[in-house]
Amino acid sequence: MQDGTLDFQGRRIFYREVGHGEPVILLHCAGGTLGQWRKLMEQMSDRYRLLAFDMFDHGRSEGPPDEQVCIFEQEVRLLEAFVQLMDGPVHLVGDSMGGGAAMRFTARHGDKITSLSIFEPTLFGLLANGGDDEGWSDFTRLLDGIRQGMERGEQEAAAEALVDYWTAPGTFRRLPPEHQAKAISGISNSVSKLRFYVEDPASTVFDPAAIEVPTLLLSGAQSPRSARGVIDILSVQIPNAHFLRLDNAGHMAPLMQPDRINPLIEAHIVEQSAS
Secondary structure, eight states: OEEEEEEETTEEEEEEEEOOSEEEEEEOOTTOOGGGGHHHHHHHTTTEEEEEEOOTTSTTOOOOSOTTSOHHHHHHHHHHHHHHHHTSOEEEEEETHHHHHHHHHHHHOGGGEEEEEEESOOOGGGGTTTTOHHHHHHHHHHHHHHHHHHHTTOHHHHHHHHHHHHSOTTHHHHSOHHHHHHHHHTHHHHHHHHHHHHHOGGGGOOOGGGOOSOEEEEEETTSOHHHHHHHHHHHHHSTTEEEEEETTOOTTHHHHOHHHHHHHHHHHHHHHSOO
16 A cells, blocks of 8 residues: 655645556545545455545645635545546545535546445535425434534534434443544534535535436435435436445444445446446
């Protein structure tokens, strides 16, 4: 494996690359790092050139370069820089936050993508304005609770609400102290990003029908209502999508159950690869 840094508009972005063959780029979830994809990179490196990077303000990467530009737009621009680095159409894999970035990019630059493999992208704007009223209410209740905690100066309570929402009640209290501290320190960044979905949901989405590449959509049957609602909408509106909902799996399945998720991603990439 080879580690490196990309200078993106004056910001250092850390990445890891391994293997040879058709290029694959992997995008991690919020709160994660490129290390999320270690097993998958090791499994596929004999046939593919794989690259994963720490997204803005994650791992060893610095924050976005322009506070005046929507973070989602900056993620698309950053991903474009890595696609250019890989020199050719790429297979794109994204989990949660990374899945949202991957899909926004593909809707705009589909000619640069060979296939998509996505687990529950955070495209909550799709739920607004009648897209999925139940899912939207579920999501906004979460944000309201977190923001109220922040306003009272209760960062730990806000972090606990966010972690437990995406996992299961009581998860935060079972985390090691260092992981709790990490969640608490990152809560402000999480809230500042999520607020875009409520304040201007239209700016966070795109037309799913614009994605024409072969797309694997994965979801957990035990995931929050909002996450399942997003993937349900995408499965109907993306013309070339294959949708799988996994029993006994939640939103954190790519991290907690990689032995279930990775083979599905690998099989989709292999199926869509050039012969």
